[in-house]
Amino acid sequence: MVQNPPAPSLKTPELDYPNSGSDAGAGLSSSGTPAFSPLYQQIKGLILQSLQAGEWKPGDLIPSELELAGRFRVSQGTVRKAIDELSADNLLVRRQGKGTFVATHSEQQVQYRFLRLEPDSCNRDTQGPAARQILDFRRLRAPAEIARMLGLRSGDPVFEVRRVLSFQGLPTILEDLWLPGNPFKGLSLETLANHQGAMYALFERQFGVRMVRADEKLKAVAADAESAETLGVAAGFPLLSVERVAYTYNDTPMEYRRGLYRTDKHHYHNELS
Amino acid sequence: MVQNPPAPSLKTPELDYPNSGSDAGAGLSSSGTPAFSPLYQQIKGLILQSLQAGEWKPGDLIPSELELAGRFRVSQGTVRKAIDELSADNLLVRRQGKGTFVATHSEQQVQYRFLRLEPDSCNRDTQGPAARQILDFRRLRAPAEIARMLGLRSGDPVFEVRRVLSFQGLPTILEDLWLPGNPFKGLSLETLANHQGAMYALFERQFGVRMVRADEKLKAVAADAESAETLGVAAGFPLLSVERVAYTYNDTPMEYRRGLYRTDKHHYHNELS
DNA sequence: CAGTGGTCTAGACCACACT
DNA sequence: GTGTGGTCTAGACCACTGC
Numbered sequence: 338m339v340q341n342p343p344a345p346s347l348k349t350p351e352l353d354y355p356n357s358g359s360d361a362g363a364g365l366s367s368s369g370t371p372a373f374s375p376l377y378q379q380i381k382g383l384i385l386q387s388l389q390a391g392e393w394k395p396g397d398l399i400p401s402e403l404e405l406a407g408r409f410r411v412s413q414g415t416v417r418k419a420i421d422e423l424s425a426d427n428l429l430v431r432r433q434g435k436g437t438f439v440a441t442h443s444e445q446q447v448q449y450r451f452l453r454l455e456p457d458s459c460n461r462d463t464q465g466p467a468a469r470q471i472l473d474f475r476r477l478r479a480p481a482e483i484a485r486m487l488g489l490r491s492g493d494p495v496f497e498v499r500r501v502l503s504f505q506g507l508p509t510i511l512e513d514l515w516l517p518g519n520p521f522k523g524l525s526l527e528t529l530a531n532h533q534g535a536m537y538a539l540f541e542r543q544f545g546v547r548m549v550r551a552d553e554k555l556k557a558v559a560a561d562a563e564s565a566e567t568l569g570v571a572a573g574f575p576l577l578s579v580e581r582v583a584y585t586y587n588d589t590p591m592e593y594r595r596g597l598y599r600t601d602k603h604h605y606h607n608e609l610s
Numbered sequence: 611m612v613q614n615p616p617a618p619s620l621k622t623p624e625l626d627y628p629n630s631g632s633d634a635g636a637g638l639s640s641s642g643t644p645a646f647s648p649l650y651q652q653i654k655g656l657i658l659q660s661l662q663a664g665e666w667k668p669g670d671l672i673p674s675e676l677e678l679a680g681r682f683r684v685s686q687g688t689v690r691k692a693i694d695e696l697s698a699d700n701l702l703v704r705r706q707g708k709g710t711f712v713a714t715h716s717e718q719q720v721q722y723r724f725l726r727l728e729p730d731s732c733n734r735d736t737q738g739p740a741a742r743q744i745l746d747f748r749r750l751r752a753p754a755e756i757a758r759m760l761g762l763r764s765g766d767p768v769f770e771v772r773r774v775l776s777f778q779g780l781p782t783i784l785e786d787l788w789l790p791g792n793p794f795k796g797l798s799l800e801t802l803a804n805h806q807g808a809m810y811a812l813f814e815r816q817f818g819v820r821m822v823r824a825d826e827k828l829k830a831v832a833a834d835a836e837s838a839e840t841l842g843v844a845a846g847f848p849l850l851s852v853e854r855v856a857y858t859y860n861d862t863p864m865e866y867r868r869g870l871y872r873t874d875k876h877h878y879h880n881e882l883s
Numbered sequence: 884c885a886g887t888g889g890t891c892t893a894g895a896c897c898a899c900a901c902t
Numbered sequence: 903g904t905g906t907g908g909t910c911t912a913g914a915c916c917a918c919t920g921c
Contacts, residue, residue: 401905431906553879609825674886708918
């Protein structure tokens, strides 16, 4: 839309271009590197800001490459490279002929994008959807460890959820998860219980919180009495412990999750490259 | 090398360009899609062939973008896009000012690129290198299951290795691995025992076999008597079972590996995105 | 200095989706 | 047809490496 005068000057984009000025050594921190940042990285940063600010919400169509190029006063190719990287990071999704969209956990081919558990036999997740059951939901003040994982202070309000996921009628995953109270203000047991589909889709729709990446730490542990009871195994049965921290834009932690997986009929699948 | 006459015609590259001819519906299999393949994908394929053929070996410098562009009679940008993807797949490594190199498991910052086990406390792998001990090495005829995983026929010759990895003096990983006999002809216990560094580096240097990607399946299992003994834990102790198939170029399986990991002081780290 | 990869531009054309 | 992303080209200039 921004059809400013042609401004053929290739010298005055509205973006910083730390190089190609006079060397201008001032203003640098003690680091020796002048922090060269190519234009497309800056564009990427600007788009990221719009995503963080919620200007474009999950599922939204963002402006076309040509329009963004005009807006930022760079060439289409430069915008394209920025979007290429955001697309590779699963933040944006390109659809030829339609446009570029903000990635979302809803309306995606894969329902549970972060769940790596698969049935041993069937190749597909064609084992039908998981049955979810909330065992517990409460609002509490964060213990030290939870606070640390979520980047909060001890005592800050958090939500705690305990739930079970069953596949083909068999309880398979028991997990506790904690969410920071502020971004998820208003979360209720009803909301959780009534919701169909992936939990991260609910977070997007109700709270505008999109989980972008996650770190998991896996261990093999022995089932304690309570977990064993819930999962229908004997105490001491080996379970896969999965500890996850999920992050929104900007590497802000937004969920801490501890799961116990039965792996006698399922396995955790991982691709290395 | 192919320095053909200038041939300024932009119409006759030596590559197939399924489109932009007369529609030419002939020659297609029953599939409805005409299998459009952009030029840079074809270039990528050609480079891949050279890698598979061993024309450029791990660590080698490949020809410059400009030279490849000339050789393939396309623009530098097209070669660049092909190399971009190969680089994203960890098959090539670009180094500004120097050139583009074939990726390698030796001489890499990370010693064990496919090993996801980390100590619980220290963030880095600064726990010192792993101590390796070969427990068993033999040549045998592949049982059905091993053959299946390696894409061989039952009874084909394979090598079997059993070894233990210790971190800070503590036996932590017990693993069995199987290699197809043909590509690894001449492998001996001595070669394995004398070698320092990652096993995949040895495979590259001695056999020209580069592992490109791998699939892992994880389960929690109880230690049997023998494994428990070797790893210094009680029978029944929960262990992380890691089953891996590693592939060379072209998705050819080249190693099947079954590991048991102690996870009381370590964890398996995974990043989701 | 020359050679390499890295960035940026401008313009042409193709493939796809919608209307 | 129009508008979108996708491919391809050609050329300019920048940043890094090593001679």
